[in-house]
Amino acid sequence: MLDIKIIRENPDLIKQNCQNRLAEIDIDKLLALDEQRREVLAKIDDLRAKRNASSKTKPTPEIIVEMKSVGEEIKKLEEKVEPIESEFKELLLRVPNLTHPDVFVSQNEEDNPVVEIVKKPKKMDFEPLDHVQLGEKMDLIDFDRATKVSGAKFYYLKNELAVLEFALIQYALATAMKHKFIPFSTPDLAKREVLEGLGFNPRGESTQIYNVENSDLSLIGTAEISMGGYHMNELLDEADLPKKYIAVSHCFRTEAGSYSKFSKGMFRVHQFTKIEMFQYVTPETSEKAHQEILSIEKEIFNGLEVPYRIVDHCTADLGGPSIRTYDLEAWMPGKPNKEEKMGDWAEITSTSNCTDYQARGLNIKYKSKEGKVDYLHMLNGTAIAVGRALIAIMENNQQKDGSIIIPKALQKYCGFKKITRK
RNA sequence: GGAGAGGUGGCAGAGCGGUUGAAUGCGUCAGUCUUGAAAACUGAAGUCCCCUUAAAAGGAUCGCGAGUUCGAAUCUCGCCCUCUCCGCCA
Numbered sequence: 141m142l143d144i145k146i147i148r149e150n151p152d153l154i155k156q157n158c159q160n161r162l163a164e165i166d167i168d169k170l171l172a173l174d175e176q177r178r179e180v181l182a183k184i185d186d187l188r189a190k191r192n193a194s195s196k197t198k199p200t201p202e203i204i205v206e207m208k209s210v211g212e213e214i215k216k217l218e219e220k221v222e223p224i225e226s227e228f229k230e231l232l233l234r235v236p237n238l239t240h241p242d243v244f245v246s247q248n249e250e251d252n253p254v255v256e257i258v259k260k261p262k263k264m265d266f267e268p269l270d271h272v273q274l275g276e277k278m279d280l281i282d283f284d285r286a287t288k289v290s291g292a293k294f295y296y297l298k299n300e301l302a303v304l305e306f307a308l309i310q311y312a313l314a315t316a317m318k319h320k321f322i323p324f325s326t327p328d329l330a331k332r333e334v335l336e337g338l339g340f341n342p343r344g345e346s347t348q349i350y351n352v353e354n355s356d357l358s359l360i361g362t363a364e365i366s367m368g369g370y371h372m373n374e375l376l377d378e379a380d381l382p383k384k385y386i387a388v389s390h391c392f393r394t395e396a397g398s399y400s401k402f403s404k405g406m407f408r409v410h411q412f413t414k415i416e417m418f419q420y421v422t423p424e425t426s427e428k429a430h431q432e433i434l435s436i437e438k439e440i441f442n443g444l445e446v447p448y449r450i451v452d453h454c455t456a457d458l459g460g461p462s463i464r465t466y467d468l469e470a471w472m473p474g475k476p477n478k479e480e481k482m483g484d485w486a487e488i489t490s491t492s493n494c495t496d497y498q499a500r501g502l503n504i505k506y507k508s509k510e511g512k513v514d515y516l517h518m519l520n521g522t523a524i525a526v527g528r529a530l531i532a533i534m535e536n537n538q539q540k541d542g543s544i545i546i547p548k549a550l551q552k553y554c555g556f557k558k559i560t561r562k
Numbered sequence: 563g564g565a566g567a568g569g570u571g572g573c574a575g576a577g578c579g580g581u582u583g584a585a586u587g588c589g590u591c592a593g594u595c596u597u598g599a600a601a602a603c604u605g606a607a608g609u610c611c612c613c614u615u616a617a618a619a620g621g622a623u624c625g626c627g628a629g630u631u632c633g634a635a636u637c638u639c640g641c642c643c644u645c646u647c648c649g650c651c652a
Binding site: 189201205206210507 | 572580581590591607608609611612613619620621622631632633
């Protein structure tokens with residue numbers, strides 16, 4: 141969450157920021173609620189001071205009577221603040237983070253500037269199949285039985301593709317570990333307070349999150365949740381920063397109301413495996429850490445030999461906690477673009493600098509060498525989202541006969557160089 | 563799932579209705595001493611809220627939430643978590 145003090149002191153800036161980011165939040169109402177709650181809280185504090193003072197001396201019968209009424213007054217005021225407080229908090233949680241000054245301001249979500257086309261798509265001298273067709277032809281994915289067992293937007297990986305999932309995991313872990321990231325395998329469920337602290341809204345109307353019945357647990361949509369919650373309510377030492385983690389988890393998303401035409405097959409599903417980078421850093425180093433995560437993402441996808449480009453989210457497309465987000469978009473020859481032609485760029489990774497927004501929500505601080513205590517900065521970034529990486533590899537590396545060449549970097553982890561069928 | 567014990571400051575650990583924000587030890591920081599360090603001695607020190615240019619004052623905080631009471635770390639209830647034993651299980 142954002143610091144209420146910043147909102148109090150810069151209401152116009154915050155309003156403009158909300159507008160740029162398509163966040164419809166009534167800041168005036170938030171500030172009015174803030175004022176109201178502080179006013180009542182001040183009264184409560186005064187009454188409590190009175191009570192505390194009296195309970196330090198021996199109580200006379202008269203004082204006991206007087207304090208009894210003070211107690212009732214306090215209770216009344218507490219009941220009065222309660223709804224104000226909860227409405228205030230609910231509103232505050234929805235205010236997005238500030239925005240990095242270099243982010244392109246646009247209210248159109250499609251306006252993400254392309255920073256760099258790192259590897260261009262290669263021309264194919266045959267009509268490429270999409271990953272669904274390839275999966276069927278080479279017996280690698282079973283959508284129909286997944287639908288039978290689990291419903292729409294699930295899949296079974298089969299044969300070489302099942303092995304490739306684990307090869308991708310190992311490759312992603314190994315690459316990040318070269319950069320001193322500590323490997324993790326995480327819980328796939330997390331408590332509501334963790335989700336909320338990180339800026340996810342598990343019970344909102346259009347939530348992407350599955351909740352577990354009769355509990356306050358949710359299925360995580362990303363290991364950002366399990367790794368972001370990892371240091372909740374902790375005070376870290378600056379000497380121990382940065383904390384660099386690389387985590388494997390399953391990810392679950394309801395994908396309520398999402399398109400199907402442009403998200404065919406394995407592209408947008410309810411469950412997938414993802415390897416995620418996460419960093420806890422000092423405020424001064426978070427921009428550098430963000431660039432580091434981006435550069436590791438590039439290293440990983442250079443190794444996978446996939447054509448890709450980098451985009452820098454515009455204000456309209458930024459998630460609430462992030463001040464800046466870069467995506468890697470891979471070229472997918474089997475994905476139709478808006479003009480219905482085959483081949484389009486599609487998001488395969490995303491890295492965000494969430495500065496102190498999540499740290500404030502989860503109460504994670506660090507103690508500097510000088511002894512100062514402050515919220516630290518938190519960043520996340522995809523190493524590999526397995527499903528989408530597989531799509532990119534399959535569609536770009538397919539041969540005319542439907543066989544698929546495995547990138548060299550993966551061969552030592554999966555033990556084969558090509559997927560072929562007689 | 564059943565039985566028992568327990569959750570107190572950075573850590574360990576007292577306190578079990580009123581002057582306790584909390585003994586004591588360890589650790590941390592500053593000072594004295596020392597060429598320097600260690601030891602010893604002296605002193606400082608939690609976090610959050612509110613109000614402030616600042617300081618001071620005030621409030622909250624002893625797992626979380628509710629209750630009893632003039633007054634709760636201390637009593638009651640609910641929840642969460644940890645440990646020991648039993649059962650079950652990959």
